[in-house]
Amino acid sequence: MLTISYIVAAQADLAAEEAPYAPPATLEGAHFFEPFLSHYGAFTASKDEVFSGEWKHELYTHDALAGDMGLVVGSVHKKHAVSSLFAKPFVPKDAGGLVIQYELQLKNKLSCGGAYLKLLTASEALDHDGFNAETPYTIMFGPDKCGGTNKVHFILRHQNPVSKEWEEKHLQSPPTPEVNDGLTHLYTAIVGSDNTVKLLVDNKQVKSASLLSASDFKPPINPEKVVDDPDDKKPAEWVDEPKIDDPEASKPDDWDEDAPAKIADPKAEKPPLWLDDAPLKVPDPSATPPGDWDMDEDGEWEAPLVDNPDCKGEGKGCGEWKAPIISNPAYKGKWHAPRVDNPAYVGVWKPRQIDNPSYFSDEAPWQVAPVGGIGIELLTDRSGILFDNIVLAGSADVAAGIAASAFEARAKGEQAAKRKDKSKGDGVRGMIADYAARALEFVQENLLIVGATLCIGVLPLLLFCCGGSKKKAPAAAAAAAAAASAAAASSSSEPGPSSAGEADVPADDEDEKPEEEPVSKKAGKKPARTKKAD
Numbered sequence: 001m002l003t004i005s006y007i008v009a010a011q012a013d014l015a016a017e018e019a020p021y022a023p024p025a026t027l028e029g030a031h032f033f034e035p036f037l038s039h040y041g042a043f044t045a046s047k048d049e050v051f052s053g054e055w056k057h058e059l060y061t062h063d064a065l066a067g068d069m070g071l072v073v074g075s076v077h078k079k080h081a082v083s084s085l086f087a088k089p090f091v092p093k094d095a096g097g098l099v100i101q102y103e104l105q106l107k108n109k110l111s112c113g114g115a116y117l118k119l120l121t122a123s124e125a126l127d128h129d130g131f132n133a134e135t136p137y138t139i140m141f142g143p144d145k146c147g148g149t150n151k152v153h154f155i156l157r158h159q160n161p162v163s164k165e166w167e168e169k170h171l172q173s174p175p176t177p178e179v180n181d182g183l184t185h186l187y188t189a190i191v192g193s194d195n196t197v198k199l200l201v202d203n204k205q206v207k208s209a210s211l212l213s214a215s216d217f218k219p220p221i222n223p224e225k226v227v228d229d230p231d232d233k234k235p236a237e238w239v240d241e242p243k244i245d246d247p248e249a250s251k252p253d254d255w256d257e258d259a260p261a262k263i264a265d266p267k268a269e270k271p272p273l274w275l276d277d278a279p280l281k282v283p284d285p286s287a288t289p290p291g292d293w294d295m296d297e298d299g300e301w302e303a304p305l306v307d308n309p310d311c312k313g314e315g316k317g318c319g320e321w322k323a324p325i326i327s328n329p330a331y332k333g334k335w336h337a338p339r340v341d342n343p344a345y346v347g348v349w350k351p352r353q354i355d356n357p358s359y360f361s362d363e364a365p366w367q368v369a370p371v372g373g374i375g376i377e378l379l380t381d382r383s384g385i386l387f388d389n390i391v392l393a394g395s396a397d398v399a400a401g402i403a404a405s406a407f408e409a410r411a412k413g414e415q416a417a418k419r420k421d422k423s424k425g426d427g428v429r430g431m432i433a434d435y436a437a438r439a440l441e442f443v444q445e446n447l448l449i450v451g452a453t454l455c456i457g458v459l460p461l462l463l464f465c466c467g468g469s470k471k472k473a474p475a476a477a478a479a480a481a482a483a484a485s486a487a488a489a490s491s492s493s494e495p496g497p498s499s500a501g502e503a504d505v506p507a508d509d510e511d512e513k514p515e516e517e518p519v520s521k522k523a524g525k526k527p528a529r530t531k532k533a534d
Contacts, residue, residue, distance in 0.1 A: 020066050020067045021065035021066050021067050021068045023035040023037065023065075023068055023389075023406065024402070024405075025037060027391060027393075027398065027401070027402055028398070028401075029393055029395060029397070029398040029401075030391050030392065030393045030398050030399075031086070031090045031095070031392050031393055031394070032084070032086065032090070032374065032390070032391070032392040032393075033389075033390070033391050033392075033402070034084065034374075034389070034390045035388065035389050036057065036069060036070050036071050036387075036388055037069075038057070039055075039057040039071075040055065040057075040071065040082065041071065041084075042084040043071065043082040043083060043084045043374075043376075044082060044083060044084065044128040045081070045082050046081035046082065046083065046128070046129070046130070046131040046132065046377075047128075047129040047130075048081065048129070048130060048131065048132050050079055050132065051078075051079045051080055051081040051132070051377075052075075052078050052079065053073065053074065053075040053078035053079055053080035053081075053378075054074035054075045054078075054080075055071060055072065055073065055074055055080060055082060056071075056072045056073075056074040057069055057070075057071065057072070058070065058072045058386065060105055060184060060386065060388075060410070060414075061105060061107050061182060062183075062413065062414045062417040062418075064184075064409070064410045064411075064412070064413025064414045064416075064417065065406065065409060065410050065413065068388070068406075068410070069388075070103070070105070070386040070387055070388030070389075071376075071386070071387045071388070072107075072383075072384060072385065072386045072387075073378060073380060073382075073383050073384065073385040073386075074383055075383055076380070076381055076382060076383050077380075077381055078379075079377075079378070079379045080376070080377070080378045080379075080380075081131050081132065081375065081376065081377040081378075082131075082375070082376050083120065083126075083128055083131040083135075083373055083374065083375035083376070084373055084374050084375075085120075085126055085128060085372060085373035086122075086371070086372055086373050089122035089370040089371060089372045090370065090371040090372075090392055090394075091370045091371075092191065092366065092367055092368050092370075092371075092394065093364075093367040094394075095393070095394025095395075096193055096394050096395070097190070097191055097192050097193050097366065097394050097395065097396075098119075098139075098189075098190075098191040098366075098368065098371075098392075098394065099188065099189070099190050099191075099391070099392070099393045099394065099395065099396050099398065099399045100117065100119060100139065100141055100188070100189050100390075100391070100392055101186065101187065101188040101189075101389075101390070101391045101399040101402075101403065102117060102142075102186075102187055102387055102388065102389060102390040102391065103184055103185070103186055103187075103386075103387070103388040103389045103406070103407055103410075104142070104143070104184065104185055104186075104187060104385070104386065104387060104388075105182075105183070105184040105185075105385075105386040105388075106179055106180075106182065106382075106384065106385055106386075107182065107383075107384030107385070107386060108382045108383060108384040109179060109180045109182065109382065110143070110145050110179035110180075110380070110382055110385070111145070111146075111381050111382055112145065112146035112147065112380065112381045113144075113145070113146065113378060113379060113380020113381055113382060113385075114142065114143070114144040114145075114153075114378050114379070114380065115142055115143045115144070115378070115380075115385050115387075116140055116141055116142025116143060116144060116153050116376075116378075117140070117141055117142050117374055117375070117376060117387075117390065118135075118137040118139070118140050118374070118375040118376070118377060119137055119138045119139040119140075119141075119371045119373075119374060119392070120135060120136070120137050120138070120371065120372055120373040120374065120375050121136040121137055121138045121157065121369050121370070121371065121372060122369070122370040122371060122372030122373075123136055123372065126372050126373055131375055131377070132377070133377055135375065135377075136157065136166070137157060137375070138156070138157055138368050138369045138370075138371050139154070139155065139156055139157070139189070139191075139368065139371075140153055140154075140155040141153060141154050141155075141187070141189045142187055143177035143179060143187070145177070145179050150176055150177065150179065151174040151175065151176060151177070152174050152175045152176070152177050152187065152199060152201070152206075152207075153170075153171075153174065154170075154171040154174060154189060154197060154199060154207075155168050155169065155170050155171070156168070156169045156171075156211075156217070156221075156365075156368060157169070157369070158221055158362075158365060158368070158369075159369065160223075160358055160360060161360050161362070162357075162358045162359070162360050163358040165358075167219065169217040169218070169219065169220070169221055170217065170218050171197065171199075171207070171209055171216065171217060172209075172215065172216055172217065172218055173207075174199070174207065175199060175201065175206040175207050177201065183411070183414050183415075183418070184386075184407065184410055184411060184414060185201060185202055186200070186201065186202050186203060186403055186407045186411075187199075187200075187201060188200035188201075188203075188396075188399060188403075190396050191211075191366050191368065192366060193364075193366055194366075195210055195211040195212050195364070195365060195366045196208060196209070196210055196211070196366075197209045197210070197211060197216075202407075202411065203400075203403055203407070203408070211365040211366060212363075212365070221362060221365045222360065222361050222362055222365075223356055223358060223359055223360070224356055224359070225355065225356055225359050226353040226354060226355055226356055227353070227354065227356045228350075228351040228352075228353065228354075229351050229352045229353070229354045230351075232351040232352050233351075234349045234351075235349075238346055238349050239342065239344040239345055239346050240345070240346065240347065240348050240349050241342050241345065242341065242342055242345050243339040243340065243341065243342055244339065244340060244341075244342040245336070245337035245338070245339060245340075246337050246338045246339070246340045247337075249337040249338055250337075251335040252335075255332055255335050256330065256332065257332070257333070257334050257335060259328055259330050259331045259332065260328055260331065261327065261328055261331045261333075262325050262326065262327060262328060263325070263326065263327075263328045264322070264323040264324070264325060264326075265323045265324050265325070265326045266323075268323040268324055270321040271315040271316065271317065271321075272315070273315045273316045273317075274315075274316065274317045274318075274321050275310055275311065275316075275317070275318045276318075276319065276320065276321065278308060278310055278311060278318040278319075279308060279318065280307070280308055280311055280318050280319060281305040281306065281307065281308060282305065282306065282307075282308045283302070283303035283304070283305060283306075284303045284304050284305070284306045285303075287303040287304055289301040371392065374390060374392065389402055389406055389407070
């Protein structure tokens, strides 16, 4: 029954895979949603000449949702930029929070480059044509990898209400993204009205932080109440060296700073079998000229050189002999006076503390600056970076809806395609493992269906087996009792009534043939022969 259920489910999955995917054009509750039904969708490529990289509109690598496409970085080692400006800014304070989410597939992995989004700050600086790296943003979110750096950025630009200066606040200990598996991943950032920041990858929370924490963001959102006085200078007579050279110490007379660290071993002697003038290589005495060597045509033949046997072995050697190098026992190095406590030491100097003139306390930093658009601005050494289903909303439920209908189905299809590719390479064993994995996945996702199937298919069998055995017991007992009564009624070996059917009765011409009586296994006696009842 389980196999039948799995086959039905597999056929349904196959039919679903073959059916074209119809992405929604809009998303209820979202301030901005872009599924890239067309090449750029609501985005516009920057006309800044610096951004010469090409953008493409392509299918996903595995095409798990048949026909679904995204916006793809099409050039290598070039700068790319696109942006979409909102007719009305998104204000997190009014929306009750901020959620940014998008699907990302790195078709060609990621070696050095970014794959992040920028929520552009609503300001007069916003311009499709002039969008560039300096365009002000409110939040930058997404993967970034180059060299030893591989992290999911979350950077918040926050304005000091006193100094009016903008400052980038970097999330500390960000999660590490997967940039080499070629699969689609879902990136979600949620800024809640409780001042929390939660990062999700593939619908699983991987990081949680507080905007009010002094350690979760560097520099912290709220500055220190007191700061160093920039006008306070260390006095010239201030001594902050705790140790000094001993002024009364002097270098000993026998201290030789010029003595080398290594010297030739003065105790070493040249071995008596050492040959100073013997060569290291000699002609091979066992070599002979080839049989076809012609002195007139080939010239004088020379034997190949081999190691001189007189230079090999214990106590032997050839060439100039040199004593081995050893550490110089008289070496002391450069002399330094010992360090002693400084009698003039005052302590470590620190500037005096003053009230921070730019101090403020923002108790609701989740109310970030209004967002006037979304931009993608990248410089990467790889093409094939696909963006899709970009969502900006005030509620996480809105983003979760498109994640369930698009990403989860896509991820399931990509995993199945990956298993299928692997099973092809692994042969029969891989196919078996693939079917087993798919069966397990079906059971986990359809517990009610599998349970109902088992009940319908297995429970009747159990009832039949158990109920049948109970009904057979009385019947067997009755048959045994009847047999016992028949045996008691007869005191001889005359045949009694038979339960055999007519098919068991011998033919008329065989009635007079003698028949060998079987021996009973239990009693060791011959049972009475039966005959057809009249």
